[in-house]
Amino acid sequence: MKHEGSCHCGRVKFEAEGDIASAMACNCSMCQRRGSLLWFVPRSAMHLLTPDENAGTYLFNKHVIKHRFCLACGIQPYSEATGPKGEPMAAINIRCIEGIDLEAVPVTHFDGRSR
Numbered sequence: 001m002k003h004e005g006s007c008h009c010g011r012v013k014f015e016a017e018g019d020i021a022s023a024m025a026c027n028c029s030m031c032q033r034r035g036s037l038l039w040f041v042p043r044s045a046m047h048l049l050t051p052d053e054n055a056g057t058y059l060f061n062k063h064v065i066k067h068r069f070c071l072a073c074g075i076q077p078y079s080e081a082t083g084p085k086g087e088p089m090a091a092i093n094i095r096c097i098e099g100i101d102l103e104a105v106p107v108t109h110f111d112g113r114s115r
Contacts, residue, residue: 065091066081
């Protein structure tokens with residue numbers, strides 16, 4: 001299934017292919033503050049519909065995850081990193097996808113604060 005999402009103002013739009021079977025809520029200092037629910041997909045399954053330069057990048061901690069945010073409205077719809085097997089991955093904030101029932105998505109809690 002193809003899902004479309006965006007930041008609040010629409011300057012950062014994307015589509016992602018796959019089934020949202022679950023999401024992850026992390027309690028690290030970044031994720032806890034922004035309240036995102038993350039759906040992980042191969043980076044090749046996510047395509048930007050707007051220019052890449054519409055999004056800024058924030059790095060913290062080990063500087064291995066690119067937290068992408070809209071330069072206009074500040075919303076962070078996705079992050080990019082390398083998965084455990086070395087493959088490019090995207091962590092999509094499913095709160096930025098319209099038309100899904102967030103209450104129906106099972107959420108796993110991850111203790112990122114301890115890492």
